[in-house]
Amino acid sequence: MDWQQEDLKYIWHPCSQMKDYETLPPIVIERGEGINLYDINGKCYKDVISSWWCNLLGHCNPRINAAIKKQIDSLEHVIFANFSHKPAITLCQELAKVLPEGLCKFNFADNGSSAIEMALKMSFQYHYQTGNPQKKRFMALTDAYHGETLAALAMGGVDLYTQLYKPLLLDVIRIDGPDCYRCPYGKHCTGHSEQDDTSSSRPSPQGEGAFCACECFKKAEEAFEKYGDETAAIIVEPLLQGSAGMKIYPPLYLKKLRELCDKYKVHLIADEIATGYGRTGKMFAFNHAGVSPDIMCLSKGLTGGYMPMAIAVTTQEIYDAFYDDYLKGKAFMHSHTYAGNPLACSAAIEVLKILKDEKIIENANKRAAYFNKIIKEKFLPLENVGEVRSIGLINAIELVKNKETKEPLDYTKRTGYQIYKKALEKGVLLRPLGDVIYFNPPLIIEKEDMNFVTDIALECTKEILYGTLKEI
Numbered sequence: 370m371d372w373q374q375e376d377l378k379y380i381w382h383p384c385s386q387m388k389d390y391e392t393l394p395p396i397v398i399e400r401g402e403g404i405n406l407y408d409i410n411g412k413c414y415k416d417v418i419s420s421w422w423c424n425l426l427g428h429c430n431p432r433i434n435a436a437i438k439k440q441i442d443s444l445e446h447v448i449f450a451n452f453s454h455k456p457a458i459t460l461c462q463e464l465a466k467v468l469p470e471g472l473c474k475f476n477f478a479d480n481g482s483s484a485i486e487m488a489l490k491m492s493f494q495y496h497y498q499t500g501n502p503q504k505k506r507f508m509a510l511t512d513a514y515h516g517e518t519l520a521a522l523a524m525g526g527v528d529l530y531t532q533l534y535k536p537l538l539l540d541v542i543r544i545d546g547p548d549c550y551r552c553p554y555g556k557h558c559t560g561h562s563e564q565d566d567t568s569s570s571r572p573s574p575q576g577e578g579a580f581c582a583c584e585c586f587k588k589a590e591e592a593f594e595k596y597g598d599e600t601a602a603i604i605v606e607p608l609l610q611g612s613a614g615m616k617i618y619p620p621l622y623l624k625k626l627r628e629l630c631d632k633y634k635v636h637l638i639a640d641e642i643a644t645g646y647g648r649t650g651k652m653f654a655f656n657h658a659g660v661s662p663d664i665m666c667l668s669k670g671l672t673g674g675y676m677p678m679a680i681a682v683t684t685q686e687i688y689d690a691f692y693d694d695y696l697k698g699k700a701f702m703h704s705h706t707y708a709g710n711p712l713a714c715s716a717a718i719e720v721l722k723i724l725k726d727e728k729i730i731e732n733a734n735k736r737a738a739y740f741n742k743i744i745k746e747k748f749l750p751l752e753n754v755g756e757v758r759s760i761g762l763i764n765a766i767e768l769v770k771n772k773e774t775k776e777p778l779d780y781t782k783r784t785g786y787q788i789y790k791k792a793l794e795k796g797v798l799l800r801p802l803g804d805v806i807y808f809n810p811p812l813i814i815e816k817e818d819m820n821f822v823t824d825i826a827l828e829c830t831k832e833i834l835y836g837t838l839k840e841i
């Protein structure tokens with residue numbers, strides 16, 4: 370059978386212009402192992418984007434496989450209202466041990482966007498039920514991404530996803546967020562975490578004053594001053610705005626935001642769907658800042674990328690505002706059919722065990738320095754590489770037209786997409802965000818694969834930018 374043709378006959382793929390599939394048909398994958406994916410012809414692809422950032426510990430991880438197999442013979446699913454099961458309870462016990470302080474009540478959903486929707490509804494309802502019904506608006510940062518269902522989409526600030534749907538979206542208070550590469554204040558960011566000294570190609574700053582003290586935070590202060598009283602919550606992707614092109618900002622911003630939120634009684638919602646589970650070098654991005662959000666949304670790495678599951682975790686204080694006699698009507702009337710799915714919970718429990726037993730994050734951090742070093746060495750000399758930025762194992766290479774002015778490439782040339790196609794031919798799965806090439810590999814990636822995938826990415830970038838023969 371021609372599987373590709375049959376695919377195109379039936380399937381409308383996510384986030385795709387299906388016409389593109391005429392020249393790049395769908396790659397039909399048969400099996401996976403570690404960071405490798407194998408198609409039906411046996412060709413191998415190195416998955417260095419963790420299959421949309423969710424695969425944490427490699428494909429077909431033997432321990433997670435075994436955990437799901439074991440669970441499936443006792444219970445596949447059960448209604449989660451008034452019913453429970455050991456995997457969900459155990460998962461919450463274990464998560465409570467590693468989450469930032471104060472996060473202790475777990476509300477389950479089955480995908481990231483739904484967890485965001487839950488967080489927003491929860492915050493609105495909290496304020497309504499605690500005597501502040503005027504607090505019904507939300508704040509979000511420029512270039513944010515929080516998913517694609519309508520309320521989650523409304524929080525987003527990436528035009529590619531939101532522009533067309535604006536007439537349908539909630540009116541969000543948009544705050545000019547950090548933009549470290551093109552810092553409007555001309556500051557130099559000193560790094561984003563301990564294992565990461567400086568993460569860009571920016572020239573050394575001239576004297577003290579050039580260092581960043583989150584000058585951009587004044588935009589948040591202005592917004593809170595103006596709208597704080599009518600705002601229920603602000604939502605952020607902590608430290609890393611993924612879909613925006615892996616934009617990274619310092620933990621100080623989160624610390625300041627925590628203080629500001631306390632001052633105006635605004636909930637701080639952490640969208641850790643992409644940043645959680647060691648992606649930034651610590652279990653959660655918020656750990657870098659040493660403060661806690663009021664609600665944290667988890668998904669993606671939560672099940673190691675195996676099963677669709679998400680959780681909105683919150684505090685006792687928020688929980689308590691919903692706790693009363695039934696007829697008071699204060700319950701959180703929100704449900705998803707697959708909430709608390711036992712198979713997903715069993716995968717998620719195993720993920721936490723593996724992280725601990727195999728010291729995954731610690732070991733990944735050791736290799737992260739090497740990964741960042743070789744990427745800088747290989748890419749920074751290119752005329753069109755504006756910046757290499759990194760946090761944890763995530764590394765992003767921003768291609769620009771002009772290094773000095775940081776002018777972007779002409780997006781109509783689809784340079785990133787051309788590089789993507791080239792790399793697929795050579796067996797590496799990149800998926801550039803516009804003209805930002807990035808790596809966000811499973812945390813288990815070894816040095817040998819780091820060398821291989823960065824060589825291929827470099828080769829493809831040069832071929833597309835400068836033609837096959839031109840050396841730099």
Ligand SMILES: *Cc1c(COP(=O)(O)O)cnc(C)c1O
Pocket residue numbers: 480481482483485514515516517606611640641642643644668669
């Ligand atoms: C992926 C993602 C979401 C949405 O999760 P889905 O499961 O795709 O709905 C939300 N926020 C962030 C930061 C994400 O990376």
